[in-house]
Amino acid sequence: MxxxxxxxxxxxxxxxxxxxxxxxxxxxxxxxxxxxxxxxxxxxxxxxxxxxxxxxxxxxxxxxxxxxxxxxxxxxxxxxxxxxxxxxxxxxxxxxxxxxxxxxxxxxxxxxxxxxxxxxxxxxxxxxxxxxxxxxxxxxxxxxxxxxxxxxxxxxxxxxxxxxxxxxxxxxxxxxxxxxxxxxxxxxxxxxxxxxxxxxxxxxxxxxxxxxxxxxxxxxxxxxxxxxxxxxxxxxxxxxxxxxxxxxxxxxxxxxxxxxxxxxNSLAGQLESISATADELLQAEPILQKDREMETQPVKPAIEIVQATKTEEPRFAEERKAKSPEKSKLAGIDARLSDYYGVTQINDAVIFVTLYPRADGVQVAGDFNNWQPGKTPMQKVGDSGVWQTKIKLPEGKYRYRLVVDGQWQQDPYNELTELNPFGGFNSVLEVH
Ligand SMILES: Nc1ncnc2c1ncn2[C@@H]1O[C@H](COP(=O)(O)OP(=O)(O)O)[C@@H](O)[C@H]1O
Ligand SMILES: [Mg+2]
Missing domain, CATH: 3.40.50.300 (P-loop containing nucleotide triphosphate hydrolases)
Incomplete structure (x- = not known):
């Protein structure tokens, strides 16, 4: 008003x-x-x-x-x-x-x-x-x-x-x-x-x-x-x-x-602060020993949730950067949004990143965890409003939804969707 x-x-x-x-x-x-x-x-x-x-x-x-x-x-x-x-x-x-x-x-x-x-x-x-x-x-x-x-x-x-x-x-x-x-x-x-x-x-x-x-x-x-x-x-x-x-x-x-x-301004500000935090963390900490070990182990057939700790956040960001190199700032906010948010496969794991500044809790539920959101909570990245999680998945096609403060919804940053039996849309991801 x-x-x-x-x-x-x-x-x-x-x-x-x-x-x-x-x-x-x-x-x-x-x-x-x-x-x-x-x-x-x-x-x-x-x-x-x-x-x-x-x-x-x-x-x-x-x-x-x-x-x-x-x-x-x-x-x-x-x-x-x-x-x-x-x-x-x-x-x-x-x-x-x-x-x-x-x-x-x-x-x-x-x-x-x-x-x-x-x-x-x-x-x-x-x-x-x-x-x-x-x-x-x-x-x-x-x-x-x-x-x-x-x-x-x-x-x-x-x-x-x-x-x-x-x-x-x-x-x-x-x-x-x-x-x-x-x-x-x-x-x-x-x-x-x-x-x-x-x-x-x-x-x-x-x-x-x-x-x-x-x-x-x-x-x-x-x-x-x-x-x-x-x-x-x-x-x-x-x-x-x-x-x-x-x-x-x-x-x-x-x-x-x-x-x-x-x-x-607020979007640009948020993105700047996310990148700045990620860059800072990236410089501050080497890759976790635990992650190195994981890389040498054979892929487990079951899913595994890699809990993000503060030191792992930059790793997600680094992996993302490697995947979509050198996007200039002028490439536009839209491009940066889709670069950053959504799902991305890195080796044998999938990283989910999304933005819900006002949410108290965000979870992922899909056919990979029997649609049980409690099993795969996303972690909040500081005060940026960004939520992320990393899940190890074997090869295959998966359907999932995000659960934001108890409300089920499709992933707003993933264009791949399928109609579900309830008349809504599931988001779809494929692990190769
Ligand atoms: N654009 C205009 N064209 C012709 N007469 C106007 C116009 N704007 C205001 N008036 C006339 O001027 C007089 C004063 O306007 P008014 O809106 O009552 O001013 P105020 O509320 O500031 O005292 C009114 O008689 C009004 O009809
Ligand atoms: Mg008057």
Missing amino acids: RTIAVVNQKGGCGKTTVSINLASAFAGVGQRTLLVDIDPQSHCAVGLAVPEEQIEQSIYDVLISKSRNEPIKLTEILWQISDRLELAPASIDLSAFEQQMAGIAERDCCLKSALSEVKGEYDYVIIDCPPAVGLLTFNALRAATDVIVPVETGYFSLHGLSKQLETLNILCKRCNQQVEVRVLASMYDIRTKMAREILAELRAHFADKMFRTVVNFNTKIKEASSFGQPIGEYDSASKGQRDFRSLAEEVIDSEARQQRREMV
Whole structure:
């Protein structure tokens, strides 16, 4: 769940318009979205035709309820706006929030704690903030993963903007939070020279901290809100709707890119640390005497599990290296994964290597051990998440599965499979 706070201490710069229409655009592209209004003026309800006189409880009641020991759940105050869009409305009581919470510990975390209860329910939460950096906005920042600062491209818009962004950064740092702050040009009127100059100035100044998408000034947007509708409903072919759709896509896309970056970094990091550990161990210890002896003995017909000890780990790695020599780092993470994981025959033994960072126990079960996983546990290699074991097997074709914390599954790193009588797949290996 991503939580986006829409913040600017100036009134009239487009916070509510961005909040409502971005929320609606998210819902329009299939994202489960919650719009939270924490501005006492409660403009979100007006802009979405929620009758104010019928709002019995608002976000105020939820935020204040914990300190009164009568918790009210966020889900109790929600209004359904469309298929995937819900609103937590505000009310005028919020203007007393700061005074009422004075002296109460954790008063800046009320919204964060309310939202944590609906974590799995939404893809996006958007918080429309009041035009002030007080306790309410601080609550939004504590809950946020992202901040959007809408900036109207008019004469006074740049005034105080840098100072405000600095304040936001200090607040986020103070609570030790990773928050992505980005500036959005709202109400951009391309016809005026000043707007064009200000946009150029913003782009030069904020570079990638600025959205590529610009929300143009569009009278349909104003009309839509006076009819209590998001622009997508009021006029789905309008320029305003296109801008908000493109903004939603830009946010979703940047999140996907961020996730991919994190995943690749973590995979690359894991592989680096595995190779580094293996290399270190390789240099540290000669081959075990026991293994030398084993090599000279005739192959036993029965299976034998070679328990991996710390000193044997590098041997596995060394054998693997010998089998697939010199793969450059640039050969790609996929290639490295398949080099490292799966099953490999080395002489008369088979090495199983797999990656389950969160597992408590991984075992191998196959026709070579009567499908009894307890007989062939895999050993964990440090904290790398890698599990490995070495089993001596006579020539032949074998079927096996991995048992990860009691769950039977096929080996994700072995492409050779066979359908089993239970409708699942067994992994297959051949010893020559
Ligand atoms: N892109 C836009 N095009 C036209 N009118 C806009 C646009 N964005 C906002 N407005 C209008 O400007 C006014 C102030 O916007 P609003 O979203 O309420 O700002 P804030 O929440 O920051 O006070 C409203 O009347 C709104 O309809
Ligand atoms: Mg507003």
